[in-house]
Amino acid sequence: xxxxxxxxxxxxxxxxxxxxxxxxxxxxxxxxxxxxxxxxxxxxxxxxxxxxxxxxxxxxxxxxxxxxxxxxxxxxxxxxxxxxxxxxxxxxxxxxxxxxxxxxxxxxxxxxxxxxxxxxxxxxxxxxxxxxxxxxxxxxxxxxxxxxxxxxxxxxxxxxxxxxxxxxxxxxxxxxxxxxxxxxxxxxxxxxxxxxxxxxxxxxxxxxxxxxxxxxxxxxxxxxxxxxxxxxxxxxxxxxxxxxxxxxxxxxxxxxxxxxxxxxxxxxxxxxxxxxxxxxxxxxxxxxxxxxxxxxxxxxxxxxxxxxxxxxxxxxxxxxxxxxxxxxxxxxxxxxxxxxxxxxxxxxxxxxxxxxxxxxxxxxxxxxxxxxxxxxxxxxxxxxxxxxxxxxxxxxxxxxxxxxxxxxxxxxxxxxxxxxxxxxxxxxxxxxxxxxxxxxxxxxxxxxxxxxxxxxxxxxxxxxxxxxxxxxxxxxxxxxxxxxxxxxxxxxxxxxxxxxxxxxxxxx
Numbered sequence: 001x002x003x004x005x006x007x008x009x010x011x012x013x014x015x016x017x018x019x020x021x022x023x024x025x026x027x028x029x030x031x032x033x034x035x036x037x038x039x040x041x042x043x044x045x046x047x048x049x050x051x052x053x054x055x056x057x058x059x060x061x062x063x064x065x066x067x068x069x070x071x072x073x074x075x076x077x078x079x080x081x082x083x084x085x086x087x088x089x090x091x092x093x094x095x096x097x098x099x100x101x102x103x104x105x106x107x108x109x110x111x112x113x114x115x116x117x118x119x120x121x122x123x124x125x126x127x128x129x130x131x132x133x134x135x136x137x138x139x140x141x142x143x144x145x146x147x148x149x150x151x152x153x154x155x156x157x158x159x160x161x162x163x164x165x166x167x168x169x170x171x172x173x174x175x176x177x178x179x180x181x182x183x184x185x186x187x188x189x190x191x192x193x194x195x196x197x198x199x200x201x202x203x204x205x206x207x208x209x210x211x212x213x214x215x216x217x218x219x220x221x222x223x224x225x226x227x228x229x230x231x232x233x234x235x236x237x238x239x240x241x242x243x244x245x246x247x248x249x250x251x252x253x254x255x256x257x258x259x260x261x262x263x264x265x266x267x268x269x270x271x272x273x274x275x276x277x278x279x280x281x282x283x284x285x286x287x288x289x290x291x292x293x294x295x296x297x298x299x300x301x302x303x304x305x306x307x308x309x310x311x312x313x314x315x316x317x318x319x320x321x322x323x324x325x326x327x328x329x330x331x332x333x334x335x336x337x338x339x340x341x342x343x344x345x346x347x348x349x350x351x352x353x354x355x356x357x358x359x360x361x362x363x364x365x366x367x368x369x370x371x372x373x374x375x376x377x378x379x380x381x382x383x384x385x386x387x388x389x390x391x392x393x394x395x396x397x398x399x400x401x402x403x404x405x406x407x408x409x410x411x412x413x414x415x416x417x418x419x420x421x422x423x424x425x426x427x428x429x430x431x432x433x434x435x436x437x438x439x440x441x442x443x444x445x446x447x448x449x450x451x452x453x454x455x456x457x458x459x460x461x462x463x464x465x466x467x468x469x470x471x472x473x474x475x476x477x478x479x480x481x482x483x484x485x486x487x488x489x490x491x492x493x494x495x496x497x498x499x500x501x502x503x504x505x506x507x508x
Contacts, residue, residue: 091125102122320410340432351442
């Protein structure tokens with residue numbers, strides 16, 4: 001219809017503008033003024049409305065709050081499908097940010113009715129009530145501009161609806177002039193990145209690791225008096241307690257949490273207020289500080305404005321640092337998962353020192369087989385997190401001039417790692433760690449057969465003679481005690497007095 005009106009007007013227009021003389025002396029016919037079309041003009045079948053961006057008109061589904069720029073992004077970036085959509089934690093973080101910005105903008109003169117409507121709509125975004133209105137994938141512009149506009153459009157249209165207006169009209173709430181007031185995608189997206197990352201760490205990652213830490217600590221105490229043979233290079237070594245072995249895992253998880261917490265002060269720094277390149281163009285003095293304070297109040301986390309907005313837009317070292325701490329955590333969890341699965345190998349032909357919970361059938365062909373599936377799941381998660389960190393590292397190293405344009409990819413991987421580690425830690429704890437039992441019979445058998453108990457003789461007969469006993473016993477398939485007596489290095493009484501596993505657990 002709009003095109004038809006334009007064609008009609010064009011057909012009535014002469015070469016000369018109205019009121020001027022034409023080449024033939026005829027006066028030009030006046031052009032009928034073209035009224036802007038109804039921005040929310042509905043299609044005849046009522047399945048979509050027509051909205052406009054600076055590139056032209058587009059069909060927007062009537063049941064969606066997003067607008068033309070979101071639709072255009074879905075047309076231009078058909079990459080990966082629904083599984084590659086922008087993570088919901090980012091969308092929720094945007095809701096928090098847009099509410100905070102509306103509150104502050106109200107202080108600086110934004111109409112209170114408009115500000116209140118924006119805040120209410122933003123709250124719905126933050127609460128996850130409008131998740132179906134965010135269809136965009138991660139693989140878009142590297143600044144996240146399309147997602148920022150997706151949020152602006154949804155909040156604008158929802159606010160318009162609340163105020164009794166017409167969807168797509170941009171009246172009385174405009175997505176750019178009101179929802180995005182004093183903001184740019186270049187500072188809002190990194191702000192949402194930091195909010196989302198901090199919340200995921202506090203709500204998923206750290207609680208999961210704490211649960212795992214506590215369960216391992218309980219097992220360490222439970223196994224404190226069970227003496228077993230140690231292993232280095234996967235070969236027999238000297239004794240330690242099973243509790244001591246587990247205490248190493250406890251400390252690893254404790255350090256993991258410490259490392260992650262140590263990255264958070266930089267994550268709490270927000271880019272909001274930097275706008276396009278970090279200068280703060282089109283904001284007001286104090287805007288950045290007030291927005292950060294409002295975000296802190298809304299989340300209960302100590303967010304502050306970034307001291308240098310140029311760094312906050314052009315580099316994302318803070319996220320690389322957080323990802324690095326999670327990468328180290330993945331290394332720790334890989335080691336723990338592997339140790340526990342190998343110590344639980346068997347049940348008859350492996351090490352068999354641990355009895356792991358039996359959670360499900362392990363084979364479609366071998367009856368009765370049960371596998372260490374929680375260990376396998378945790379180790380796969382660890383591998384994925386390591387891969388995520390490679391992507392984050394590449395993204396973080398590619399900030400060009402005033403803007404890093406790997407933002408969506410970086411936050412996708414950071415959030416993925418945090419969620420996987422937190423969830424996997426809980427799963428591993430509940431379905432494996434709490435149910436681990438020590439197979440004391442097997443532990444004692446392996447310990448008493450170990451040749452490395454001979455190490456206790458070093459202070460008494462020297463290294464060379466002790467090595468001779470171990471090698472001869474191994475070659476002849478005899479015990480250390482029998483071999484030592486046969487070689488004439490000591491008596492049975494001396495062996496019994498000097499070789500006591502319980503006396504080999506620490507310094508004298």
